[in-house]
Amino acid sequence: MEPNKTRHIALIGLGTIGMSMAAVHLQDPHSILDFFDVRPDLQQQVLAQLPSFLKAVAPDLSIETLISSGRINFHPTLESAVASATIIQEQGPENAAFKKSLWAQVEKFAPNDAHFWSSTSGIPASVQSADMGDNSRLLVVHPFNPPHIMPLLEIVPSPNTKSEEIDFVMNYFHTVSPRHRPVLIKKEVSGFVGNRIAFAVLREASYLVDQGVISVQDLDKLMMASLGPRWAINGVFESYNAGGGDGAFGGFLDKLEGTISDVWSGLGTLDIKESDAAWRDKLVAEVESTYSRPTPAQSSAKAAKLQELLRLQDTR
Amino acid sequence: MEPNKTRHIALIGLGTIGMSMAAVHLQDPHSILDFFDVRPDLQQQVLAQLPSFLKAVAPDLSIETLISSGRINFHPTLESAVASATIIQEQGPENAAFKKSLWAQVEKFAPNDAHFWSSTSGIPASVQSADMGDNSRLLVVHPFNPPHIMPLLEIVPSPNTKSEEIDFVMNYFHTVSPRHRPVLIKKEVSGFVGNRIAFAVLREASYLVDQGVISVQDLDKLMMASLGPRWAINGVFESYNAGGGDGAFGGFLDKLEGTISDVWSGLGTLDIKESDAAWRDKLVAEVESTYSRPTPAQSSAKAAKLQELLRLQDTR
Numbered sequence: 001m002e003p004n005k006t007r008h009i010a011l012i013g014l015g016t017i018g019m020s021m022a023a024v025h026l027q028d029p030h031s032i033l034d035f036f037d038v039r040p041d042l043q044q045q046v047l048a049q050l051p052s053f054l055k056a057v058a059p060d061l062s063i064e065t066l067i068s069s070g071r072i073n074f075h076p077t078l079e080s081a082v083a084s085a086t087i088i089q090e091q092g093p094e095n096a097a098f099k100k101s102l103w104a105q106v107e108k109f110a111p112n113d114a115h116f117w118s119s120t121s122g123i124p125a126s127v128q129s130a131d132m133g134d135n136s137r138l139l140v141v142h143p144f145n146p147p148h149i150m151p152l153l154e155i156v157p158s159p160n161t162k163s164e165e166i167d168f169v170m171n172y173f174h175t176v177s178p179r180h181r182p183v184l185i186k187k188e189v190s191g192f193v194g195n196r197i198a199f200a201v202l203r204e205a206s207y208l209v210d211q212g213v214i215s216v217q218d219l220d221k222l223m224m225a226s227l228g229p230r231w232a233i234n235g236v237f238e239s240y241n242a243g244g245g246d247g248a249f250g251g252f253l254d255k256l257e258g259t260i261s262d263v264w265s266g267l268g269t270l271d272i273k274e275s276d277a278a279w280r281d282k283l284v285a286e287v288e289s290t291y292s293r294p295t296p297a298q299s300s301a302k303a304a305k306l307q308e309l310l311r312l313q314d315t316r
Numbered sequence: 317m318e319p320n321k322t323r324h325i326a327l328i329g330l331g332t333i334g335m336s337m338a339a340v341h342l343q344d345p346h347s348i349l350d351f352f353d354v355r356p357d358l359q360q361q362v363l364a365q366l367p368s369f370l371k372a373v374a375p376d377l378s379i380e381t382l383i384s385s386g387r388i389n390f391h392p393t394l395e396s397a398v399a400s401a402t403i404i405q406e407q408g409p410e411n412a413a414f415k416k417s418l419w420a421q422v423e424k425f426a427p428n429d430a431h432f433w434s435s436t437s438g439i440p441a442s443v444q445s446a447d448m449g450d451n452s453r454l455l456v457v458h459p460f461n462p463p464h465i466m467p468l469l470e471i472v473p474s475p476n477t478k479s480e481e482i483d484f485v486m487n488y489f490h491t492v493s494p495r496h497r498p499v500l501i502k503k504e505v506s507g508f509v510g511n512r513i514a515f516a517v518l519r520e521a522s523y524l525v526d527q528g529v530i531s532v533q534d535l536d537k538l539m540m541a542s543l544g545p546r547w548a549i550n551g552v553f554e555s556y557n558a559g560g561g562d563g564a565f566g567g568f569l570d571k572l573e574g575t576i577s578d579v580w581s582g583l584g585t586l587d588i589k590e591s592d593a594a595w596r597d598k599l600v601a602e603v604e605s606t607y608s609r610p611t612p613a614q615s616s617a618k619a620a621k622l623q624e625l626l627r628l629q630d631t632r
Binding site for chain 2: 121122144145150151152154181183184185186187189190191193194195196197198199200201202203204205208211212213214216218219220221222223224225226227228229230231232233234235236237238240241242243246248249250253257258259260261262263264266267269270271272273280283284287288290291293294299302305306308309310312313
C-alpha cells in the first residue's frame, strides 16, 4: 500500500461506530472522507459528535477545517458517496437483508478496484455478499468498543474473499493507525472470536451469580483485580506457558489436569431464549441495582484510563 | 482489627507462593513472621529469593535486618512455628491428605484464637478441615500469580467457617496491603471463581485454535488488544450495562440475544482427560513453538508492566 497516496474512504452509516471509524481514517493526512447516511440531520450530528472522537486520536484536527478543505464531504446519494472510493466501509443496521441489498448497489456504483468492508459484529461476509456479482472483494472489519481507542479489529474474510483483500486491510491499518491491531479470523464462526470468548465469560459469570456463588459487584471486582490485568499484559496461552515452568504449556496442562477437568465438566449452561429464563430476570435486577447509567463524565474518565493503559502495553 | 498490634504470622511452606505472601505480610511493620518448611536449606532459599519479592512491595526492608531484628524467625518444628501465631497460613503441597493432617496438628499446637488460612487453588476448606476438632476457623485465601503483585485474593469459607473469620481476613488485607482486593466466594465450587472463568476462556480459545479459526499467537494478541484492557478497567457486567445504553444490562441482552444464543449453543467442548486427546497435542505443539520459556529478565519486565497497569486502575 502506498503511504502518501490520496484515498477516498466512503463511510456508509454515521452512528457511533461510523463517527469513531471516521476519526481513525482521518489520522491519515491524505484521506478524503465521503459520508452517506439516511438521517436528514447528518451534518449537524457530525459537527456535534465527531470532535470528541477526534480529540482522542487526532487532537490537531478541526472539524470546520476538515469540512471547508474538502476532507469531509456529505453526499446526498449512495451513488455519489462511493463513486471515487478506494475503500467503502459500512456500519448500517445489523440486518442481513439491508446489507445484501446495500452491497449489490455499491458494486454497481463503485470503482472496480474499491475495497469493501463491513463493521458488523455478527453477519458474515458470505451472507452479505450473496447478491453481488463478484463476492471476492468484501470482508468484515469488526471493531471493539470504543473503536477509535480499542486496538482490536477482527478481520473476517468469507471463503470467497481474495487474499489480496486481506493483505490490503492489514497493511492499511498498520500504516494509518499504529494503535490498531488487525487480527485475522480464518473461519466465519458465530460471534467471531472476541465475542465468543466474551460471551463464554458472560455465561459462566451469570451462572455463578445466579447460583449464589458471588455477587455481580464482586465478580466485576475479581475480573479487574486478576484476569483483566493478566490478559492486558500476557495472552492466555502465553500466561499458561510461563506458568508451566520447565514443562511449559504441556506441563501446565499436566499439573492442572484434574482441576481443569472438574471445571470444564461443571461449567454452567444457560438458555437466553427460554421464555421463563429466571436467571435472566435475576441478573438484570442485580446488575441494574449495582450500576447506574454512566454519566458522560464517567465514560470519558474510563476512556482516558483505557488509553493510558494501552500506552503501557506495547503489544505489537 | 487493631492496626498497630504485633501479630505473629506463621507461614507453613516457603515455595514461591510462601515467599510472595511473606513479602505481603511484611508490609505491616508490626508483623513477626515464623517460617516452617521441611526443606533443609530453608534459610539459604529465603536469603536468595525473598529480596526480589520485597523489592517490589516493600523496597525499604532488608532481609538481613528482618532476620537479625527477629521479624523473621526460622523454626525447626511445626509446633514452635505456630505456638504464638495470630494467623497460620499454609501453602504446602496440593494434596488433600497432607492438608488434613497438617490442620489436625496445627489445631493442637496453635493458640485457641488463631486464624487458619490455606492458599490452595483447589482443595476446599471443608475437605481440609475434616480431621479437625473445630472446623469453624479455617478458610481459603487463594492468591493469583504473582501473589505479591496481583490484587485478587479469593476468600472461600467452608459452610462451617464462622462469619467472624471472614470479617477478620477482609479487614486484615484492607489494613495491611492496600494493593490487595479480597473478594468473598460464597460457595465452595471447583476452581473457585477466577479459575472457572479463566478455564472457560482456555477451553474456547483452545477449541478455536484446534478448529483452525485463529492461531495461538493471534488469539493472545486479540485478548491483549481488547478483552484484557476492557476487563482491567471495567467489569464484565459493568461493561455490558454501559453497552446497553438507555436499556442498561437488560437492553444489552435484548439487543444481542440472537448472537449470544448462537454463541452459547456453539461453544466448544473439549475433554482434557481423553487418552487420545488430539487437540491437546496440537495445542501444546503450537503454544510451545510460539513461545519460548521466558527469561528472568522478561518475567521481571512483564511484572513491572503489570505493576504500572495496576497503579492506573484505582479499582477499590
